[in-house]
Amino acid sequence: MPYRALPVLAAFIFSLPAAAAPVFDNPLVPQRADPHVTLQADGHYYLAATVPEYDRIEVRRARDLNGLGKAEAKVLWRAPANGPMSRNIWAPEMHRIDGKWYVYFTAGSSEAPLDIRLYVLENASADPLEGTWKERGQLKTGWEIFALDATTFAHGGKRYLLWTQRPPTADKHMTGVYIAEMDTPLSIRGPATLLTVPEYDWEKVKFDVNEAPAVLVKNGRVFVTYSASATDANYALGMLTADAGGNLLDARSWTKSSQPVFRSSKRTGQYGPGHNSFTTTPDGKTDILVYHARSYEQIPGDSLNDPNRHTRAQAIKWRADGTPDFGEPVADK
Template sequence: MPYRFVSLIAAALLALPAGAAPVFDNPLVQQRADPHVTLQPDGYYYLTATAPEYDRIEVRRARDLNGIGKGESKVVWRKHAAGPMSASIWAPEMHRIDGKWYIYFTAGRADAPMDIRLYVLENAAANPLEGTWKERGQLKTGWEIFALDATTFAIGGKRYLLWTQRPPASDKHMTAVYMAEMDTPLSITGAATLLTTPEHPWEKIKFDVNEAPAVLVKNGRVFVTYSASATDANYALGMLTADAGADLLDARSWSKSARPVFASSQATGQYGPGHNSFTTTPDGKTDILVYHARSYEHIPGDSLHDPNRHTRAQAIAWRADGTPDFGEPVADKAADSSRP
């Protein structure tokens, strides 16, 4: 390689700003909604997400988040032929807790696909693409009604479950976000706390929805994002905030954003961003928002039957007051050819 060419490359690299935010090859994975990504001490990023057929749970891993779409992958579980866990396999999240892997997911029945509940799988292997995933049954939330989108996190020596459920006294089909302490990775203890219900107009477009909580602990605070409205271009993220040292099971500890913190952008061609998770760069210096979105606005028919919610990622900026600035969903690196 000519010396002059090498010198030009070196000069270009030196010209990059220090600590420049990573740029991702969006979409990272085609036709994977509700993405959950975790970076583990073994150096791998692990991804679980909803497949458009709603029939299976797949685990992917790669050492580079940009390579997760082409990384190792394995279908670790498939829906049952009938009965519980035979339809609507949604929103799997994989967490490493006390030396074991757990996948929390949503499932319905073939004869009632929208009568959904929370379920758990467990695997004791070090590598979740190996070993045996055992069904550990339903994760009970205290009442038997429409429930989905479980996540978990630990702080202050306690582990919590957050999830979406239809309030027991609700007279309409709306969903809210709840939180409870966990006594084991398979169960909650004590009463559930109602964190948020749809109240702003942007949370009630077509459907009254607060769902898909995700947790980010930073700068002495706990940030919980959630998704609102129908799963089309109206889908958007809201956010709750509490002090990390507060009683997180006291609803009064939380404040709620009055406006969406992340929403569709005609400028970048991204629509319905939501159902996110959080991870970091390998050095832990940059926080990353992982989410799904479509590259077109108008969807014929039911948006849940449109398969083209793709997994995407972008770096998070931080404001001077210590709160996250998600900006707007960035444009895809290449044209999306999946549009119907």
Template sequence: MFTRLHWLSLALVLTCGAAGAAVPQFANPLVPQRADPHVILHTDGYYYFTATVPEYDRIELRRARTLEQLGKADAKVIWRKHAKGPMGNHIWAPELHFIDGKWFIYFTAGSAEDKWAIRLYVLESGAANPMEGGWTERGQLKTAWDSFTLDATTFSHAGQRYLVWTQRRPEKELHATNIYIARMDTPTSINSAAVLLSTPEHKWEKVKYLVNEAPAVLVRNGKVFITYSASATDASYSMGLLTADAGSDLLDAASWRKSAEPVFVSSAENGQYGPGHNAFTTTPDGKTDVLVYHARNYREIKGDSLEDPNRATRAQAFGWRADGSPDFGVPVADQASSGPAKR
């Protein structure tokens, strides 16, 4: 929970954020050994949290009144992988969304027989409290191609709901993962063509692997922003940014502009490596935007980075530049400090 000093520091940020002033930090990491975090602040006043577990075998939910209480909150297992067939392996990147009075979890899963045959799937619950309700499998969320697909998110803008996700085109020789967007007609289906928004093209997007993945959406200042993560899931991992005018046609690729440089990268000074796969939320009063992401606090990894369990969930408040674009600063150090974080 923020101390009085935190809030005094935050007031300074809100006054001087455009000038790159310091921002207060949370007690990080919020949740150890939880990658690909997703957090929402619901109308009941609770933060709901889900993430990838190191065993890749289940989906958990937890809730708390503050972000910093999430790490101590009870984690309830609401679904486990299948013993055979689809949804039987590599359970990744769950996201919880409240749509038209129901809860939906979008997640990635491989098959029990082929863990790399990963696709998108959906769970649904009509319970008021997603921690207590039963969950129904709604099956695969199908896209234009039946190929390597992961990391779906959804958002509503100007009366229309959209799906944004990561996929590999099956006919392409290069094994690149790209970011796509499509219009949704129900919470479990799309009804438009898939529009390519981003493919790995810059050097920082192609370290070890050609990767654009993990989109997250933020609408502010007359703009629609999509962050995404690039390169291998080690210290190379970083975040890029796509931007469109809020009044533009979001299904027109020409509406989107891509940052030439990453907007959030490893910080050796602060001992944070591979920041990415983020989500957005706010402080309880809704006045301050918060970036939630995972990172490790060491660079060197033994073996496959996906088998290293120590990507941990972290959070930090961020500000805005004079042109209306987000200023994420740098990943803050792991410390329970009431002082400002370096930017």
């Protein structure tokens, strides 16, 4: 190619329109909070989320995210009428680990509904909607205090658990986010590292809350989003960042954003966006934020009793410095 043609070619390439961001039929699934979506090797998206009745774990699957709302909700497990794991079944996440399926979830007992802990289900079937889901008991974190919102990810040849728990000496209304290495899908190795507790005013509205961690590894960094404040319109996402080659178990490896990275928008009519997960388009080229939000600001009574946290999704943009730009919650279609 003649040298003089190169500028013309470059100008042509940069003038090509960028690939259109995917458009989602928001809300994807009504009345499903704490959504966890994964794109699995079988080409399906799997959604696990909190149901308004707080009494069961169900999963939906579809070939595209917009199909999740029409997909059959398969009940994997129902809470017993009484005893442990019988109340407040929250934030289920389904993960494929070493040839088996695991569901991590939060539950309380009939005697103490809000004294919640982490629990695990296991299924050896190749198809998670088939086979038998076995109760594998409590996932112990090292101390017996209010714990919820477990997630897991593999990085650098290790598997980690991230979760929310009240620090042993903390006020009863405060929670932080912890990390530990896992030695099996059912247990952690060594002590937990506290990564974040509420520090800023926006993290302390009504309750001092950091919870619901989610992991995105890209551009040589590990990003962990978390949700802060009460579960009403004040709910918002914060973010921690670490170098992908650093020691993730060292709290000094992480930096914390001083401002929310995703919050309510009066302009688009979306309130309390949070408790998210990350996935991609089927080709892996576009990263996607999946989260819940309400379409109204005022909630009478306790926001946990309001069922209208809907599952939503939108594409993530990336800044020139390699950090994610979540923008603002998009309006419902």
